[in-house]
Amino acid sequence: MRSSSPLLATLLLAFALPGHAADLTAQLTQFFKARDPQHAAGMTVVVRTPKEQWPTCEAPELQLPGNSRQWGNISISTNCAQNRRFLQVQVQVTGQYLVANRQVARGTALDPNDFRMETGRLDELPPRALFDNNSVTDAIALRDIAPGQPVTASMLRQPWRVKAGQNVMVVASGNGFNASSEGRALNNASAAQMVRVRMGNGQVVSGRVDADGNILISL
DSSP, rough: OOOGGHHHHHHHHHHHHHHHHHHHHHHHHHHHHOOOOGGGGGEEEEEEEEEEESSSSSOOOEEETTOOSSSSSEEEEEEEETEEEEEEEEEEEEEEEESSOBBBBBBBBBBBGGGEEEEEGGGGOTTOSSSSTTTTTTOOEOOOOOOBBBBBGGEEEEEBBBBTOOOOEEEEEEEEEEEEEEEEOOOOOOOSSEEEEEESSSOOEEEEEESOOEEHHHH
């Protein structure tokens, strides 16, 4: 009778694994969906680590490193009563992303009609892919973009709102304080970017460009 105990334990473990596997996968899926509610509907989590290396408790503590990527292949820490293990998972996300409608030449001023939305795997896209056409209005192409190619933020820039050598108005504000003075921009900058300005007295200050081309400084 004793000799059958190891066999019985093995069989019980084998029958228990599918339920545990389903529970762990569900926990991981819930974890990642809570982390990214915007794409939760199109999200699937696949555990790549072999089941025999999974945590043994029913509800392990899940934790990601601070620099973890949003989707794709991710290493996640699981902790069961100080017994820490790392699982390799693939977070698959299906959604819409921006692609070029036509051949776009470098230096072209872009229009939203130059692009369209496609549906596919977001986790397989290049870094900084765009998921709407808000960023392309009036933008400038920094490289050639082929028809159907996913568009990334590194492929374009916003038009210069301020150019080097241009006279600009610097507006400094603080607690109950507001003052403005003219200076000369030392670098090109788009709206919301930082620019360095040489003031009339020779002092160089840095501020953020607003939509009107003024340079805002908070004191």
